Amino acid sequence: MVIKINALDTLFFRDGKPFARGEETWADGLFPPYPSVLYGALRSAYFSEHPNELRLANRDGDPTRAFRITNFYLTVDDHAFFPLPLDLVKKKGAKRDEMLIPLSRKEIEGAVSSCRTPELLYYEGDDPVEVVEDGLLADYELINYLAGKTNDLVYQRISDYLTLEPKVGIGRDITTRTAEEGLLYRVGMQRLSPRREICKTPQTLSLIVAFEGPEIAESGFLRLGGEGKGAVYEQTNEISLSADKFALKNNRFKIVLITPAIFEKGWLPSWLDEDTLSGKKDNISLKLIAGAVGRFRSIGGFDMVNKCPKPMYRAVPAGSVYYFEVQDTTSTVEETEAALIETFHGKPISDYEEMSAQGFGIAILGRLP
Template sequence: MLLKIKALDPLFFRDGKPFTMGEDFWAEGFFPPFPSVFYGALRTAFFAENPSFLPNATTDKDPTLNLRIRSILLMNGETIYFPCPLDVVKDKEETEVQRAYPLQLSPAGRSSNYFLPQVLTVPEGREAETLSGALLERLTFIDYLSGSQEALPYRMISEFVTEEPKIGITLDRQYRRAEGHKLYRIGMKRLAPDRGSGLATKETSFLVDYEGLELPNKGFIRLGGEGKVAGYETIERKWLPQPAPFGEKRFKLYLLTPAVLANGWLPEWLNEKDLTGNYRGLSLRLLTAAIDKYVSVGGFNIKENSPKPMKRAVPAGSVYCFELLDGDPEQVQDIFHYRPMEENSYSREGFGTVLVGGVST
């Protein structure tokens, strides 16, 4: 089921950093939000429509137990965008255009202390710079998954979202008056471009793919901090890129959503020493990876009335390149494409969804 969610107000999504009013004055935001934000929002929307089921929430009879988030994407107008893969870079010398270039898989040097058998190298003749906050349009992303080495035009999230900082002060709960020394500022975001920039003209929305829950075709949900309102509607659209064929038993797994993994940056089915493992009948070896610094995933446990333990997650856009040592290559797509890299308690909330792509050398 696909939901198109359009914000009616500026939104704020907290990151994993602690924030105590009176001690801190600036609350950092995180965008795009984690899949768990929508997992909680859809559950809340269901109980708002079906209040008689509320006593069963967080019990074995909870009607939302089968809810599963598959993916979260951004849409600008009717164009779908994917987080830019971390195995592509921009050329420092190209200042007038926004083009990214895929890194190339090459053998690691014998004299290096790099512990993976392959490295990702910059295309010859280019001076590379990493990309942060970049997006690839759907058709461009399909070219990327196919293993194309051609330049990839990209856009920046900042082109579609406008920063609108908000200043507030904490109110005393009993007397509803301002408390001293508790002024704060939060980074609200309006899902529309800055009209004066000339970069984009259409509003941005979220595209949420989920299953296991019945909701009306249209409605409203509360989203993010301060319970801001967003409207949603069910849509039918073919958006999922098909897995690209790959040769020589090599392929890449691209993280569509952040992943909370058992072994930090590695899934539980990979041996940390030799980086080989077996997963659903496939024997695999990790060749190399392109990942960024971790993001902190938290949340609040309503049942326990306490914060959830903070977890480190591999960010969306990260890429893992594998070699198939044993098994049917045709099964790679069935086993991995649009499925979690690791099945755990976070994967049902939408964490760790991967897409299969081709590898070029």
């Protein structure tokens, strides 16, 4: 099932920074939310339709444990957008209409470097470049990128489609209902609509979630994020990224994360050896040759049953790119390509099954230029 979610009010999704009562006064929001937020919203929607099964929540026989998020992206007036791959950069201070620049690769054998991969991504020009921190790539641009056509790509920014509406409040004494000293706080609420200086005509930023598991109503209401703000959802069609144009080039390919991934070894999947950077995934022998990996994201949550914070994970951010080389030469190229598509394309590759079910680590395959 695939649903489109539209907010009815401002939304607030917390990052991993502390925001303890009386200790922290400033809370910044993030967008888009982590897949676990939407996973929780789906579970709540199911239980609201089946209240007699609420007693099974987080216990044996919990029907919502069968939910699996299989895709997550944004749309602006039905145009799909995905996280910008981090091997695409822009010139520092460049105007918005300038094209993205693909990074090149070169071997670093014999060089003194903290980089553990045999190849390094770099910019061939002389001008300083930078990563687009909140970049988005339209689906048709991403299809070209995955086909190896990395020139003439144009990006968007998530912040262009959000309007910041901070909320200021103060804690109150639970008995007297009067303000308490030292409990003034500010929360960065966001409205899912573009700023007027960016877009003169109304546009709607929506969340698209594809999932498997128990059925929910074709349309309805959800509660999202801090304060449980309201949102409506309706069934829609999925815009999927086909692997039809995927092909190996000199036995090499790339994997792009469209949702954050959680690995046991930090930035490295558990099936790769930390020294050789080689390993097997579903009997496919691979070696990591390069990567464009962003700063880690702290992902946690709150356990409603045990009334305590969930364990905090460090996640590889969406948009991170891994370059691999196929080591197994016993299969034909066509067989290897089919196996790679079956193993990676559109599949969650996080090391923890629970996090994969929540939609962490959804990957797509791309060919090299």
